[in-house]
Amino acid sequence: MALKANILVIEDDRVLNRMIVRQLEYMGHQGHGVEDLASAHVWLHKNEPDLIISDMRLPDGDCIDELQGLGESHPVIVLTAYGTVKNAVEAIRAGAADYLTKPVSPEELSLTVERVLDTEALRNDHQFCKSRLAAQTGSHSYMIGQSDALNQVKELIDAVADTDLTVLVLGESGAGKELVARAIHDQSQRRQRNFVAVDCCTLQESLFESELFGHEKGAFTGADRKKKGLIEGAAGGTLFLDEIGEIPPPIQAKLLRVLETGKFRRVGGTRDLNSDVRIVAATNRNLKKMSESGEFRADLYYRLEAFSIYAPPLRERREDIPWLVEHFIRNHNFSMRVKKTVTKEAMRKLIAYDWPGNVRELKNVVERAIILSRRNKMIRSQHLTFGACQQETGLQLDLPGGASPTLEELEASYLKMLLKKHAGHRATVAQIMGISERHVYRLIKKHALGEAAAPVKRA
Numbered sequence: 001m002a003l004k005a006n007i008l009v010i011e012d013d014r015v016l017n018r019m020i021v022r023q024l025e026y027m028g029h030q031g032h033g034v035e036d037l038a039s040a041h042v043w044l045h046k047n048e049p050d051l052i053i054s055d056m057r058l059p060d061g062d063c064i065d066e067l068q069g070l071g072e073s074h075p076v077i078v079l080t081a082y083g084t085v086k087n088a089v090e091a092i093r094a095g096a097a098d099y100l101t102k103p104v105s106p107e108e109l110s111l112t113v114e115r116v117l118d119t120e121a122l123r124n125d126h127q128f129c130k131s132r133l134a135a136q137t138g139s140h141s142y143m144i145g146q147s148d149a150l151n152q153v154k155e156l157i158d159a160v161a162d163t164d165l166t167v168l169v170l171g172e173s174g175a176g177k178e179l180v181a182r183a184i185h186d187q188s189q190r191r192q193r194n195f196v197a198v199d200c201c202t203l204q205e206s207l208f209e210s211e212l213f214g215h216e217k218g219a220f221t222g223a224d225r226k227k228k229g230l231i232e233g234a235a236g237g238t239l240f241l242d243e244i245g246e247i248p249p250p251i252q253a254k255l256l257r258v259l260e261t262g263k264f265r266r267v268g269g270t271r272d273l274n275s276d277v278r279i280v281a282a283t284n285r286n287l288k289k290m291s292e293s294g295e296f297r298a299d300l301y302y303r304l305e306a307f308s309i310y311a312p313p314l315r316e317r318r319e320d321i322p323w324l325v326e327h328f329i330r331n332h333n334f335s336m337r338v339k340k341t342v343t344k345e346a347m348r349k350l351i352a353y354d355w356p357g358n359v360r361e362l363k364n365v366v367e368r369a370i371i372l373s374r375r376n377k378m379i380r381s382q383h384l385t386f387g388a389c390q391q392e393t394g395l396q397l398d399l400p401g402g403a404s405p406t407l408e409e410l411e412a413s414y415l416k417m418l419l420k421k422h423a424g425h426r427a428t429v430a431q432i433m434g435i436s437e438r439h440v441y442r443l444i445k446k447h448a449l450g451e452a453a454a455p456v457k458r459a
């Protein structure tokens with residue numbers, strides 16, 4: 001049952017009014033009865049009800065005419081005379097939460113009141129969670145930094161957010177591309193709907209198409225029911241395709257169709273469906289080169305790069321570092337107990353470092369320093385560990401087969417060593433090994449090295 005609610009009853013039939021108020025009080029709520037709209041307004045001026053129960057026709061006016069104003073801030077249950085279903089429908093259309101037909105039975109009244117209060121509580125929770133989430137991931141005011149380079153990014157976000165244009169976000173790993181995509185979503189008309197992030201590296205090639213576009217029942221072995229894809233999951237909102245360079249060619253063609261015509265088909269489907277998503281894509285690879293070499297469809301590339309935003313690497317906007325450091329300290333759970341600051345010398349080092357892993361690496365270094373500095377108020381140079389494990393000597397291949405490892409063992413331990421050395425950054429490891437990030441991802445799975453890799457984003 002909902003908590004004790006404050007309920008206003010507007011009903012000119014004095015007996016019915018009293019009966020409803022008494023029943024509400026019996027249910028554990030607080031009821032207040034008035035007999036016309038004028039008295040209701042006087043009461044509402046000073047009180048904040050959780051629910052209003054109102055007769056449809058009142059001596060000084062029609063409740064329907066008031067619903068738009070009232071219903072926006074409080075749920076309203078309308079009382080209608082027996083046999084006037086048309087009126088009830090009209091009331092619901094005008095914004096009433098529900099209706100009750102006279103004569104009102106106490107059971108029906110209880111059920112309807114509790115249902116409306118529960119729905120309202122859920123709606124409030126939902127809105128609260130959404131606003132909290134928006135505050136955490138938030139619009140670009142949560143993109144920390146004041147540098148000219150970052151301000152330019154914010155200006156581009158402001159300009160494009162409301163247009164529904166497809167946007168390509170470019171930049172190194174960890175530079176904040178997903179944050180840019182989120183800011184675009186949060187500032188667009190689509191902000192009330194879902195932001196669905198898909199890491200194209202992590203989607204298995206065989207399942208990619210059905211993940212993205214969904215599938216019909218019987219489309220392939222194991223497809224025992226119809227499934228909507230991520231495009232439909234993001235309907236009305238934004239689909240963020242991270243690492244778009246990793247999308248296999250057949251799917252590139254289908255994605256191009258979505259961008260050009262807004263249409264797609266579920267796997268095994270024969271009907272064209274209309275998509276209603278705004279696509280924001282990101283990559284740290286050189287898509288232009290990939291399109292020239294035929295690795296990536298040139299027509300898709302041109303479509304995507306019509307509006308691109310470059311998230312600059314941290315080393316090109318060092319003035320953002322002190323702001324980011326302060327932000328990460330403030331947001332870290334451990335630092336809640338001791339208010340920490342960074343010594344001047346440590347800050348100098350943080351500013352001078354080149355940050356190949358960009359903001360993500362800075363965040364890791366700061367969080368590690370917070371833990372290493374334990375109960376100390378000051379974070380000093382000795383608490384900073386740059387380049388993840390680069391400074392650790394003795395980073396060697398750890399070979400189970402001793403002097404004669406198999407090729408598999410060699411592959412696994414080389415990958416493990418690289419992941420350790422580069423703080424789990426797949427992009428860097430891929431570059432060193434001379435393979436694609438997708439391939440690195442497959443090897444991580446094959447050798448069960450998930451823990452050594454950087455956390456994979458949710459889809």
Ligand SMILES: Nc1ncnc2c1ncn2[C@@H]1O[C@H](COP(=O)(O)OP(=O)(O)OP(=O)(O)O)[C@@H](O)[C@H]1O
Pocket residue numbers: 142143144145171172173174175176177178179180242282284311324327359360363
């Ligand atoms: N300007 C910023 N203010 C606050 N936090 C930031 C900022 N830029 C990046 N971050 C944080 O740094 C981390 C990495 O950012 P993000 O995931 O957006 O990078 P990315 O470029 O998408 O990385 P990848 O290419 O590896 O997917 C996240 O925790 C993000 O919240």
